[in-house]
Structures are given as structure tokens and as C-alpha cells.
Amino acid sequence: MTALLEPGRYFADGNFAITEGALVGGCRFFAGYPITPSSEVLERMSERLPKLGGHFIEMEDEIGSMAAIIGASNAGAKSMTATSGPGFSLMQENIGLGIITETPTVVLDEMRAGPSTGIPTRVGQGDVMQTRYGSHGDLAPITYAPNSVQESFDITIEAFNSAEKYRQPVIIASDQVVGHLSEVLEVKPLEEYDVVQRMMRKHDDEKGVFSYTEDYVPMFVAGTGFRGNVDSLTHDERGYPSNEASVEKEMLEHLLGKVKKNEEKIVKYEEFLVEDAEVTVVAYGITSRAAKQAVRIARKKGLKVGLFRPITLWPFPQRRIEEIAGHTREFIVPEINYGQYSHPIREYSRSETREIHFPPGAIPDYGVILKEIEGAFK
Amino acid sequence: MLKEPKISDDQREIWREPINYEKFFKPRGEVHIIPERCKECNYCTNYCPKDVLERSPTVNSHGYHPVRVRPGKEDSCVACGMCQTICPDFAIFIREVQT
Amino acid sequence: MTTEEFHPKHALIRDERFPNVWCPGCGLGILLQSYLNAVEKSGIPLDQQVLVSGIGCTARLPGYAKFDSYHTTHGRAIPFATGMKIANPELKVTVVSGDGDLFNIGGNHFIHAARRNMDLVVICSNNFNYGMTGGQHGSTTPLTSRSASTPYGNVEPTFNLPYLASALGASYVSRWTVMHPRQLAKSIRMAMETKGFAFIEVLSPCPPNFGKFNGFGDGFEEMEFYRSKSTVQNDARLEDVSIDPFHGKPVVLGDFVNRKRPSYIMLENELVRKAMGVKK
Ligand SMILES: Cc1ncc(C[n+]2csc(CCOP(=O)(O)OP(=O)(O)O)c2C)c(N)n1
Numbered sequence: 001m002t003a004l005l006e007p008g009r010y011f012a013d014g015n016f017a018i019t020e021g022a023l024v025g026g027c028r029f030f031a032g033y034p035i036t037p038s039s040e041v042l043e044r045m046s047e048r049l050p051k052l053g054g055h056f057i058e059m060e061d062e063i064g065s066m067a068a069i070i071g072a073s074n075a076g077a078k079s080m081t082a083t084s085g086p087g088f089s090l091m092q093e094n095i096g097l098g099i100i101t102e103t104p105t106v107v108l109d110e111m112r113a114g115p116s117t118g119i120p121t122r123v124g125q126g127d128v129m130q131t132r133y134g135s136h137g138d139l140a141p142i143t144y145a146p147n148s149v150q151e152s153f154d155i156t157i158e159a160f161n162s163a164e165k166y167r168q169p170v171i172i173a174s175d176q177v178v179g180h181l182s183e184v185l186e187v188k189p190l191e192e193y194d195v196v197q198r199m200m201r202k203h204d205d206e207k208g209v210f211s212y213t214e215d216y217v218p219m220f221v222a223g224t225g226f227r228g229n230v231d232s233l234t235h236d237e238r239g240y241p242s243n244e245a246s247v248e249k250e251m252l253e254h255l256l257g258k259v260k261k262n263e264e265k266i267v268k269y270e271e272f273l274v275e276d277a278e279v280t281v282v283a284y285g286i287t288s289r290a291a292k293q294a295v296r297i298a299r300k301k302g303l304k305v306g307l308f309r310p311i312t313l314w315p316f317p318q319r320r321i322e323e324i325a326g327h328t329r330e331f332i333v334p335e336i337n338y339g340q341y342s343h344p345i346r347e348y349s350r351s352e353t354r355e356i357h358f359p360p361g362a363i364p365d366y367g368v369i370l371k372e373i374e375g376a377f378k
Numbered sequence: 379m380l381k382e383p384k385i386s387d388d389q390r391e392i393w394r395e396p397i398n399y400e401k402f403f404k405p406r407g408e409v410h411i412i413p414e415r416c417k418e419c420n421y422c423t424n425y426c427p428k429d430v431l432e433r434s435p436t437v438n439s440h441g442y443h444p445v446r447v448r449p450g451k452e453d454s455c456v457a458c459g460m461c462q463t464i465c466p467d468f469a470i471f472i473r474e475v476q477t
Numbered sequence: 478m479t480t481e482e483f484h485p486k487h488a489l490i491r492d493e494r495f496p497n498v499w500c501p502g503c504g505l506g507i508l509l510q511s512y513l514n515a516v517e518k519s520g521i522p523l524d525q526q527v528l529v530s531g532i533g534c535t536a537r538l539p540g541y542a543k544f545d546s547y548h549t550t551h552g553r554a555i556p557f558a559t560g561m562k563i564a565n566p567e568l569k570v571t572v573v574s575g576d577g578d579l580f581n582i583g584g585n586h587f588i589h590a591a592r593r594n595m596d597l598v599v600i601c602s603n604n605f606n607y608g609m610t611g612g613q614h615g616s617t618t619p620l621t622s623r624s625a626s627t628p629y630g631n632v633e634p635t636f637n638l639p640y641l642a643s644a645l646g647a648s649y650v651s652r653w654t655v656m657h658p659r660q661l662a663k664s665i666r667m668a669m670e671t672k673g674f675a676f677i678e679v680l681s682p683c684p685p686n687f688g689k690f691n692g693f694g695d696g697f698e699e700m701e702f703y704r705s706k707s708t709v710q711n712d713a714r715l716e717d718v719s720i721d722p723f724h725g726k727p728v729v730l731g732d733f734v735n736r737k738r739p740s741y742i743m744l745e746n747e748l749v750r751k752a753m754g755v756k757k
Pocket residue numbers: 532533534535536551574575576577578579602604606607608609610
């Protein structure tokens with residue numbers, strides 16, 4: 001098999017889907033360091049990329065992996081890495097480098113039980129806030145959380161597109177179960193996938209390296225004659241470092257603004273019986289599948305409950321949560337952690353928000369969610 | 379009769395003049411200084427083999443005394459380029475002139 | 478004498494950014510000039526030249542050269558450059574960073590890039606301390622010398638960088654000082670012609686920090702100290718070239734290693750061709 005995946009039906013796991021989705025999305029450079037549960041992505045990349053004329057390197061650690069994919073992207077290759085909690089922690093500084101240098105790239109964080117080494121082989125959802133606030137300074141990250149093999153494939157293509165459109169690292173926060181479960185994956189003919197090609201800056205472009213008045217200008221790629229400076233220091237539009245608070249303000253408002261202004265285009269979610277829901281469950285990743293089962297049973301019992309499933313964890317689906325809060329009196333947020341995504345739900349819905357804390361290490365039991373739903377109607 | 383060659387007194391002590399001295403091509407350099415860039419590190423003044431340069435009494439906008447050609451040494455530069463190579467601040471350079 | 482504005486290196490530097498940030502007497506400007514001289518002599522198209530640095534005073538150097546330049550995070554210039562070089566092998570990628578950046582926080586990346594014989598030129602400006610943060614000691618600070626964080630004298634032995642690079646298999650290894658700008662420029666040019674990993678250690682004065690802490694009045698005194706201590710010996714036994722100038726040991730300079738070994742890019746190219754089924 002030398003080309004991209006043939007259209008058809010596959011029985012595959014999430015890691016396979018993410019790898020193949022990345023290749024369809026244009027990924028031609030992968031740097032990574034093995035870690036459970038994401039190692040299959042690295043292994044598959046090592047086999048698939050050279051066949052496509054792409055490049056694979058197993059780096060000495062995740063810090064180097066993150067640096068290498070940003071470097072590769074600046075040399076013109078769409079790039080990616082894959083990791084899990086401990087490695088994701090090591091990547092944080094260079095995720096910030098990708099943000100400030102406006103470098104498109106994709107990072108898969110397949111969440112497992114933590115903190116620290118935790119339970120490497122078991123699921124967790126404890127990195128949700130780390131994908132939002134993990135790197136220092138102000139950031140407007142884009143994070144996707146797929147809940148199936150099919151979505152792992154589709155969302156990875158979209159992640160590559162968003163990385164190019166908004167010129168920043170995009171995070172896929174999958175989890176150990178979604179990564180390892182096998183189910184049907186349908187692949188359409190290639191031409192049916194929208195793939196955003198890298199726009200390259202012309203070498204005689206008069207503008208600076210960056211623009212703080214436009215949300216998007218194509219990036220310049222090394223070796224094309226632009227001869228620009230790309231800097232991790234706060235920089236002006238020319239790419240030159242500055243100590244001025246006024247430059248920091250201009251740069252930062254551009255970095256945050258380009259995501260904020262396009263929130264409506266970026267934000268994705270799925271709803272199940274939310275329209276008339278008096279109680280709404282908000283769940284993502286593998287937890288959303290248990291939550292859906294609970295909602296289904298509760299509905300049969302006549303309880304007006306719905307499920308809101310954010311597909312982009314960040315930017316936060318603020319507008320929609322505020323709308324739902326108009327007719328929902330209570331939110332229930334089950335997560336495989338001790339309360340993370342429940343915080344912005346409570347903040348933006350300004351409604352009663354119950355948390356369900358599933359201890360990392362086990363797949364969530366829908367019965368627990370069902371009980372909480374019933375409790376909300378008592 | 380031999381004409382007086384342009385070499386300094388201390389050099390005269392070490393070197394004997396070749397009889398055909400006049401026949402040798404002596405490169406001549408013109409010193410160019412960008413005073414605003416000079417940080418007065420004194421590398422060029424110390425390493426100039428002909429002792430052409432010195433700190434000037436004037437001050438640039440950063441508060442440094444930029445170098446200048448020592449009065450009387452206007453024709454002494456031999457375009458060896460040492461000052462240009464050793465200047466960390468790209469503040470001095472030499473153009474070779476034909477004599 | 479004239480006060481002319483156009484330096485001969487005008488076209489190769491970002492003129493509008495001068496005067497540079499470096500202190501009076503800092504050696505980094507001399508390293509920059511030597512690099513530019515090497516670039517001019519190398520004949521490599523200017524648009525292919527890429528400079529990558531980590532963080533520190535040295536890491537500011539790429540920002541003054543008019544090439545594609547990347548100022549990254551502390552210690553991570555080598556993996557960043559590795560990604561660039563693999564993604565586009567046409568680029569001539571040079572990493573310029575400080576001793577602290579490359580060997581303390583970034584040491585792991587250095588040993589792996591050298592082991593891979595990655596096709597990079599890596600220039601380490603060794604000023605024996607962390608200049609940018611005020612002169613604390615690091616892994617290159619000579620034994621017993623003073624720094625902002627060794628007020629009683631340093632008790633840690635130093636890295637012997639050429640020995641380290643050579644042991645790891647680097648194709649090219651040299652050491653010079655900024656007081657040897659011509660040899661340094663030639664060495665950088667040789668490094669650019671190398672296939673594989675080329676490493677140059679450059680000793681450079683840091684007058685307000687290492688210089689001041691160790692009794693040097695100014696940059697010139699520090700320069701003269703290194704010059705008086707240094708001897709050129711290209712065939713030196715690298716085991717013996719560690720730097721210990723305060724105990725009477727000479728500082729050995731030279732083009733120590735220049736050998737042909739398959740480089741990472743050569744081997745990876747072959748692998749990709751094989752995987753793609755391209756016949757020779
Ligand atoms: C992760 C991280 N830790 C610490 C620092 C602070 N820091 C900036 S430069 C520097 C040391 C630089 O030393 P060196 O690489 O030797 O460069 P020099 O300034 O001496 O040229 C340090 C510790 C930082 N920027 N990032």
C-alpha cells in the first residue's frame with residue numbers, strides 16, 4: 001500500500017484512523033516519542049510516511065518532538081506529533097512557541113489516567129484544562145475531542161485544516177479508549193475531502209512576516225527567498241523583537257483575536273434531544289457515549305433530558321451553551337476527572353451544574369449518569 | 379638617494395629597509411566609521427598594527443566615545459582590515475584605495 | 478576618514494536593527510561577521526541559508542543576519558533545526574547558540590543530533606557562563622572560576638566539548654576563539670561543506686559577567702587572556718583539550734576532526750526511496 005487509504009469500509013481502531021486521517025489531511029512530517037496509548041500512531045507513521053515521500057523521525061523526547069514539528073512546518077511540511085499526558089506536559093513550552101510564531105501543526109494528546117505516570121494503559125480525561133491553559137501566557141487554543149473511530153479520522157483532517165487556516169498548533173484531545181477501540185470506519189473517495197493546502201508567502205511580498213491587522217496572511221517558508229525573522233520573543237509585524245507593552249498588546253490581540261473572531265466557524269458540537277431539555281448533560285470523548293445511553297433511557301422514562309457533546313472543547317461553545325441555558329435549568333457534566341470542563345459550563349450557563357467524577361482508569365458507567373439525571377428531576 | 383619611507387619609529391627599530399623598498403606595492407586604506415554603532419570596546423584601537431585609531435572626545439547618542447583616526451595618521455592605514463574583522467558592532471570598515 | 482553608513486556586510490545584515498543588543502566588547506558580533514564571511518565564501522545560495530537559535534545572548538545572532546532566521550526556545554534550537562533540515566534537505570541550516578543553551582538545557586538534543594550525524598552546522602559560543610541571565614555558572618564554567626552563582630569558586634568539572642562531539646561521531650569538529658576571526662570563518666565554511674554533523678566551539682569574551690567576576694578589566698583583557706593561553710594544534714588528542722585556563726593549562730584550538738561518515742539525510746533519503754519503491 002503506497003497511496004492514501006482506498007475508499008471503503010474498514011474495521012479499525014482510533015489510532016489507525018488518526019494516522020490515516022492525518023495523511024489525508026496532508027501530514028508529511030511526524031516527530032514523536034513512544035508513549036502508551038498513542039504509540040501505534042508513531043509506529044504506523046514510521047511505516048506510512050516514507051511510502052508517501054514524507055519524513056518520520058523518532059526523537060529523543062517530546063520536547064524535541066514538538067520543536068521538530070514546528071521546525072518542519074516552517075520548512076514547508078504539514079507536521080504532527082502524538083503523545084499522552086506525560087509527553088504532553090513536556091510539550092507545553094513549545095506549543096507556546098507554535099502559537100507565538102503562528103506555525104501550523106497538529107498535536108495528538110491521547111489522554112490516560114494521571115497525574116504523573118498514572119495508569120498508562122487506562123483512560124482519563126484529566127488534560128482538558130491543560131489543552132486550554134497548559135502553555136504559559138495568554139492563548140486561544142483549538143482543541144478537538146473525538147468520540148469514535150470515524151470521528152477520529154474526520155476530525156484529524158479538520159485539525160490539519162484549522163492549523164493552516166488559523167496558523168497555530170491544533171490539539172486533538174482523544175482518550176485511551178477512543179484510541180484503542182475498534183469499529184467501522186468509512187473512508188470516502190479522496191476528492192470528497194476538503195483539504196486546505198499550505199498557502200505560501202511570495203518572496204517579494206512587501207508586508208512584514210506577520211500582520212496584526214489581518215487575521216490571516218500566508219506564512220513564509222524557509223528557503224523561498226523571503227529572508228524573514230521568526231521569533232519566540234514578543235515581536236512586531238516585521239518579526240523583530242520588542243520590549244514594548246504596546247507591541248505585546250498588538251501581537252496578543254491578534255493571536256487571540258484570530259480565533260475569537262472565527263469562533264462560529266471553528267466551534268463544532270453534536271446535540272441529542274436538547275431542544276426541549278430541562279436538564280442537559282454535557283459530555284465529550286468516550287464519556288459522551290455512556291452519557292448518550294443514559295439520556296436515551298431517561299427519555300424513555302419520560303425525563304426531558306438532552307445531551308450536548310462539544311467536539312471542539314476549545315474555543316468553548318459559549319453561544320450555544322448560553323442559548324441552551326435559556327430552557328435548561330440544570331447541567332450535568334460527567335468527566336473522567338475530578339471536575340474540569342464543568343467549570344466553564346457553570347461559568348457560561350450561569351446555571352446549576354452537577355459534576356460527575358469518574359475516577360480515571362475505567363470506562364464510565366452509564367448507570368451513574370442515569371442516576372444523576374433522575375436525581376435532577378426529583 | 380632613497381626617499382623617506384612611511385614607517386613608524388618603532389618599526390624602524392625592528393626592520394631594516396630593503397634597498398628596493400620603493401618598488402613594493404604598499405596598500406593604502408581609507409577608514410570608514412559609523413560612529414552611532416561604536417561601543418568603545420577599544421578592540422580596533424588595540425589591534426590596529428599601525429596604531430591608526432583612537433577614542434574621540436565626542437560622544438554618540440548612546441553615550442560612547444566613538445573611535446576616530448588619530449590626527450596625523452590619516453595616510454597610515456595599510457588596509458589590513460583587522461579593525462573591520464574584529465569590530466563586534468559593524469562600526470568600522472576599510473576601503474582599499476589605489477595610490 | 479569618512480563617516481559612511483554602508484558597511485561592506487550591509488546586504489547580509491538587518492541594518493535597521495543596529496546597533497545590536499550586545500554589550501561593549503562582547504565577542505558575538507565578531508562571530509556574526511565570521512559567519513557572514515563564511516557564507517560569502519561558501520558559494521551556497523543566500524536564500525538557502527537558514528539560522529536557528531535557542532535563547533540567550535548568542536541566540537540573538539540570527540536576528541541580525543539577513544537570512545531566514547528562527548529564534549526558538551531555550552535549548553531547543555537543534556531539534557527545531559532537525560525538523561527543518563529533514564523537511565527540506567536543500568536548506569543549509571546553521572544553529573548558533575550559547576554554551577548554556579546547547580549543553581545545559583539542550584544537552585540531550587546535542588548528543589542525539591551528533592549521534593545521528595544530522596546534517597547541521599552547530600556553532601556554540603562558549604562564554605563560560607549564562608550571559609543573558611547575568612552570569613551564572615554552567616557546564617562550561619572553568620573549575621574554580623567565579624560566577625554569579627559560584628561566589629566561592631566553581632567546583633564542577635566542565636564538558637570537553639570537542640571530545641564529546643567527536644566521540645558521538647560528528648563529521649567535523651573544531652574550536653576557535655573570536656580572536657581568530659579568519660580561522661573561524663574558514664572553519665565555518667568547512668563546516669558548511671561537511672556532510673553530517675559539524676560542530677564548532679567558539680570562545681568568546683563576556684566582559685560584564687564572566688570577565689568581571691574573574692578579574693578582567695574589559696573585553697580586551699579577556700581576549701588577550703585567551704589569546705595568550707591558546708595554541709593551535711589540529712591533531713591534538715581530544716581527551717586532553719578540556720579548558721582549564723586558570724591552572725596553567727593551554728587552550729587548544731584547531732580543526733580537530735574532518736571525516737567522511739554517512740549522514741542522516743543521506744541514509745534517510747535512501748530509506749524513503751526504498752519505501753517508495755524507487756529503483757536506483
Ligand atoms: C526554559 C527556560 N529556562 C530559563 C530561561 C532563562 N534563560 C534565558 S537565556 C539563559 C542562559 C543563556 O546562556 P547561554 O546559552 O550560555 O547564552 P549566552 O547568553 O551566554 O550567550 C537562561 C537560563 C529561559 N529563557 N527558558
